[in-house]
Amino acid sequence: MHELSIALQILRSAEDAALRAGTPRVLAVHLQLGRLAGVVRESLDFAWDVATEGTPLAGAALHIEDVEARGRCAQCGREVELPDWRSLRCPECATLVVELTAGRELAIRAIEVATEPG
Amino acid sequence: MCGDDVRGAGGVRILGPATAGRGVLLGAHDHGGAAGDHAGHVHERGVIELEQRVLAKNDRLAERVRGVLLGKGILGLNLVSSPGSGKTSLLERTLRELDLRAAVLVGDLATDHDARRLQTTGAQAVQITTGNVCHLDAHMVLHGLERLDLGGLDVLFLENVGNLVCPASFDLGEDHRVVLTSVTEGEDKPTKYPTIFLGAELVLVTKTDLCEVLEVDTARIHAAVAEVAPAARVLDVSSRSGDGLAAWYEFVRAAAAAKRARSL
Numbered sequence: 001m002h003e004l005s006i007a008l009q010i011l012r013s014a015e016d017a018a019l020r021a022g023t024p025r026v027l028a029v030h031l032q033l034g035r036l037a038g039v040v041r042e043s044l045d046f047a048w049d050v051a052t053e054g055t056p057l058a059g060a061a062l063h064i065e066d067v068e069a070r071g072r073c074a075q076c077g078r079e080v081e082l083p084d085w086r087s088l089r090c091p092e093c094a095t096l097v098v099e100l101t102a103g104r105e106l107a108i109r110a111i112e113v114a115t116e117p118g
Numbered sequence: 119m120c121g122d123d124v125r126g127a128g129g130v131r132i133l134g135p136a137t138a139g140r141g142v143l144l145g146a147h148d149h150g151g152a153a154g155d156h157a158g159h160v161h162e163r164g165v166i167e168l169e170q171r172v173l174a175k176n177d178r179l180a181e182r183v184r185g186v187l188l189g190k191g192i193l194g195l196n197l198v199s200s201p202g203s204g205k206t207s208l209l210e211r212t213l214r215e216l217d218l219r220a221a222v223l224v225g226d227l228a229t230d231h232d233a234r235r236l237q238t239t240g241a242q243a244v245q246i247t248t249g250n251v252c253h254l255d256a257h258m259v260l261h262g263l264e265r266l267d268l269g270g271l272d273v274l275f276l277e278n279v280g281n282l283v284c285p286a287s288f289d290l291g292e293d294h295r296v297v298l299t300s301v302t303e304g305e306d307k308p309t310k311y312p313t314i315f316l317g318a319e320l321v322l323v324t325k326t327d328l329c330e331v332l333e334v335d336t337a338r339i340h341a342a343v344a345e346v347a348p349a350a351r352v353l354d355v356s357s358r359s360g361d362g363l364a365a366w367y368e369f370v371r372a373a374a375a376a377k378r379a380r381s382l
Binding site for chain 2: 002005006009010013017018021023027031036037038039074085086087088089096097098100104106107108109110111112113114115116
């Protein structure tokens with residue numbers, strides 16, 4: 001439900017970055033999205049099209065890179081992947097993982113812009 | 119989304135040009151076609167590395183809220199839950215019974231019903247109507263703070279918009295997130311909405327006076343919380359009977375004392 005406000009934030013950040021770099025044309029945005037970020041990929045895709053419509057970013061692609069949840073196990077100290085993120089249980093020793101090390105990302109990694117050939 | 123992976127807004131640098139859709143940074147996969155030829159001349163693709171959190175602006179404003187609260191030694195608690203799980207009822211009773219000076223910023227899509235209910239306790243309560251926005255954000259809280267007299271306050275409760283999904287993404291500058299889940303919502307709520315429970319300092323299982331009639335065993339709710347938020351404390355409370363409220367008040371008192379100590 002809040003994906004539209006997320007999409008609008010991405011739009012503004014991408015626009016700003018492109019302008020600072022001296023080019024208004026954004027071709028693509030690369031986003032990192034953790035499984036535990038609380039943002040639904042499909043909704044964000046849809047919201048992106050809505051948010052960018054009628055802006056200079058209309059038609060710009062949104063590439064979403066999923067980041068799996070990972071955490072450090074309190075018992076065995078290993079950093080483990082948590083494929084079933086509804087349970088933060090270490091797949092190795094079944095202890096509950098206390099410290100999450102990845103999976104909450106919601107970050108713009110990069111944007112691609114059109115540049116005039118030098 | 120409030121982890122420790124904070125990246126600075128980052129300077130802009132163009133790493134390109136990278137033609138034919140191959141970003142130099144992200145060259146491992148195809149980005150869908152060539153850079154394009156329009157208006158009679160060919161553009162090339164440049165990649166600008168940003169490494170910027172999407173909610174960086176909210177996070178900056180949340181830091182400002184945090185600074186205000188720290189400067190005044192006020193504990194900030196962000197109360198989140200589904201609609202109707204008893205946030206306002208809990209606060210009504212808490213404001214009457216807790217021996218600390220507290221105020222509330224309460225968010226709803228519309229109406230000031232909750233603020234008016236809370237004002238009957240004699241405490242300051244300011245309504246934030248969010249329109250169609252499904253969560254409070256730090257910007258709204260910052261403006262809410264301007265409408266409160268913060269002098270002498272011990273605790274600020276941020277009663278979030280009833281929603282178990284969206285508020286999880288927005289740092290409000292609080293010290294702790296408190297999640298309420300009522301026994302009427304089913305025992306597996308934490309399993310179904312893990313993101314909001316993750317990062318909670320305290321989970322309150324509310325309406326426990328209804329356990330018997332609903333045949334709910336709160337131990338199963340505790341177990342479900344432990345799976346998704348192993349570090350969270352869990353307390354059973356009933357705002358109607360008063361059961362368990364002493365432990366909740368003790369949590370608030372201890373957290374408020376810790377905050378005062380930090381601000382000195």
